[in-house]
Amino acid sequence: MYKHLFFDLDHTLWDFDRNSSESIAEIYSTFRLAERGLSSSDAFAETFITINRQLWRDYDQDLIGHEYIREHRFPLVFNALGVDDTTCCADLNTEYLRLLPQKAHLTDSAREVLEHLHGRYRMHIITNGFAEIQAVKMAASDIAHFFEEVITTQSADAKKPNPRIFEYALQASGASVAESLMLGDNYEADILGAKAVGLDTVFYNPKGEVVADPPTYDIRHWRELIAIL
Structure with a gap:
């Protein structure tokens, strides 16, 4: 038929979720995010996946664009976990975009x-x-x-x-x-x-x-x- x-x-x-979790865990270690107030790698990964999924839903509904996702997802994760200093977030996103697609x-x-x-x-x-x-x-x-x-x-x-x-x-x-x-x-x-x-x-x-x-x-x-x- x-x-x-x-x-x-x-x-x-x-x-996506498994590959994203692995990438986030590597970023957490590489950027020593525990020293920035993000005390749990698991919480960082779980919060990222939840926020990233919602952003993509908003994108599918034409509420936001690609660049909005790239610019805001890590700051939103930091804020959700009670960390105000988001100065490293652009670098985190760059590294995430490098790591993620290499996962298999x-x-x-x-x-x-x-x-x-x-x-x-x-x-x-x-x-x-x-x-x-x-x-x-x-x-x-x-x-x-x-x-x-x-x-x-x-x-x-x-x-x-x-x-x-x-x-x-x-x-x-x-x-x-x-x-x-x-x-x-x-x-x-x-x-x-x-x-x-x-x-x-x-x-x-x-x-x-x-x-x-x-x-x-x-x-x-x-x-x-x-x-x-």
Whole structure:
């Protein structure tokens, strides 16, 4: 039934939280942040992940831009942990952007499923992430060869859930709606965005989130996808 599979990258295939936690732990040590009043590496990582996730949600809703995320996430983390001196935060962000994309952890069984699907389907990426950083992530985790087209916000001049990015992806890949399937972890951006242009969807939903408008398929683990396809 399907010929083209369109995957989200962060949190869907590439384990953003694990890779981010490792990067944050290295930054905490390198910059000796305990001496700046951040007494716990774990609290620093957890607070960063929470704030960064919310900023990306705001970005998906067109409330803020990329530069806002880069400039404000570390100061917001410092402030949330009761540290007023944020003079090092620009350097922290630079180091984070250097470290993060070099991490290679994928979500559970993602590689196994990609290897199973490779050659059976034409596979592509649709991502709201920074183009240059996403390319490094895919190379570092050795998954770039699985995908034909990598559609970014910059290339489509739109971001999920805007229907234009999905329409652009279909055009760029030479795919039709009827033969295509969108797979992602973000219900609003990936699932509702894709449904708006008539695409069938797979909601990668390991936490079992209950949603009002169900996707075509709802899976908790990537191995479930093999039974569907």
